[in-house]
Amino acid sequence: MAQSVLLTGAAGRVGDAILGGLADDYEWRLLDREPPTDDQPGEFVVADITDAEAVREAMDGIDVVIHLAGDPRPEAPWNSVLTNNIDGTQTVFEAAVDAGVEAVVFASSNHAVGNYETDERTPEMYREDDDYLLDGTELPRPSNLYGVSKAAGETLGRYYHDEHDLSVACVRIGNLTQGHPPIDYERGQAMWLSYRDCAHLFDRCIRADYDYEIVYGISDNDRKYYSIARARAALGYDPQDNSAYYDGEEQVVEPDA
Ligand SMILES: NC(=O)C1=CN([C@@H]2O[C@H](COP(=O)(O)OP(=O)(O)OC[C@H]3O[C@@H](n4cnc5c(N)ncnc54)[C@H](O)[C@@H]3O)[C@@H](O)[C@H]2O)C=CC1
Numbered sequence: 001m002a003q004s005v006l007l008t009g010a011a012g013r014v015g016d017a018i019l020g021g022l023a024d025d026y027e028w029r030l031l032d033r034e035p036p037t038d039d040q041p042g043e044f045v046v047a048d049i050t051d052a053e054a055v056r057e058a059m060d061g062i063d064v065v066i067h068l069a070g071d072p073r074p075e076a077p078w079n080s081v082l083t084n085n086i087d088g089t090q091t092v093f094e095a096a097v098d099a100g101v102e103a104v105v106f107a108s109s110n111h112a113v114g115n116y117e118t119d120e121r122t123p124e125m126y127r128e129d130d131d132y133l134l135d136g137t138e139l140p141r142p143s144n145l146y147g148v149s150k151a152a153g154e155t156l157g158r159y160y161h162d163e164h165d166l167s168v169a170c171v172r173i174g175n176l177t178q179g180h181p182p183i184d185y186e187r188g189q190a191m192w193l194s195y196r197d198c199a200h201l202f203d204r205c206i207r208a209d210y211d212y213e214i215v216y217g218i219s220d221n222d223r224k225y226y227s228i229a230r231a232r233a234a235l236g237y238d239p240q241d242n243s244a245y246y247d248g249e250e251q252v253v254e255p256d257a
Pocket residue numbers: 008009010011012013014015031032033034047048049050067068069070071072073084088107108109110172173174175176177
């Protein structure tokens with residue numbers, strides 16, 4: 001089983017959710033271009049993911065890489081996603097192969113497929129009486145240049161798996177918010193990912209055996225237009241949270257024990 005995990009983009013929100021649930025479960029090496037602001041588990045490397053030498057060094061002795069670092073803004077300009085998301089991701093995959101890492105888990109995004117949300121389908125597809133469902137086998141259909149960069153990351157992962165036998169899981173993360181689902185935002189509620197489910201999903205990505213996977217990273221929301229069947233089957237994902245259990249910030253239904 002994987003013992004040592006390199007987490008890139010560790011100082012961000014997704015990193016916070018993962019470490020909040022899994023800080024004590026692995027030997028962590030954290031990497032970010034921003035230094036840590038509070039106590040973190042393990043060792044912290046301050047580096048840019050486009051620095052091939054620093055990234056390769058950070059991979060020494062690592063079993064699994066969770067690659068989060070990048071520009072997360074849906075409106076990010078091309079020069080930023082080209083550098084941080086595409087070039088940076090290629091640097092991470094290349095270093096992982098060179099270092100003999102077993103698996104790379106790549107933080108992809110709902111925006112890689114955002115343009116399936118056509119004018120004809122929305123807002124109905126965000127609602128419970130609609131059954132439109134994406135399952136991860138569909139081609140990318142990005143809604144912005146940020147989404148293009150995430151589709152490129154998935155394709156880089158496919159290449160590094162096929163050519164170098166690296167295990168790769170691409171998680172098309174929905175909308176991560178802490179404490180409760182987004183308020184007054186149907187789309188965000190349908191693709192809500194709670195902090196608890198986020199940590200659990202990435203834990204499954206560290207522990208499971210797989211070749212190349214694209215899965216959706218959302219909670220078990222009553223209304224969802226992203227299937228979590230593949231995440232359940234390939235990774236053993238068993239989410240506990242559901243945006244329908246909330247009324248605004250209040251949780252009004254307890255999940256089954
Ligand atoms: N938060 C969300 O709901 C979603 C996040 N994602 C993806 O998950 C990943 C993490 O997102 P968040 O934690 O929300 O973003 P964030 O902005 O909170 O964290 C990203 C971290 O990456 C670091 N970083 C950025 N470029 C870097 C570089 N070139 N070298 C080293 N470090 C760099 C930043 O300093 C930051 O700490 C991103 O790749 C994002 O695209 C995908 C879908 C939804």
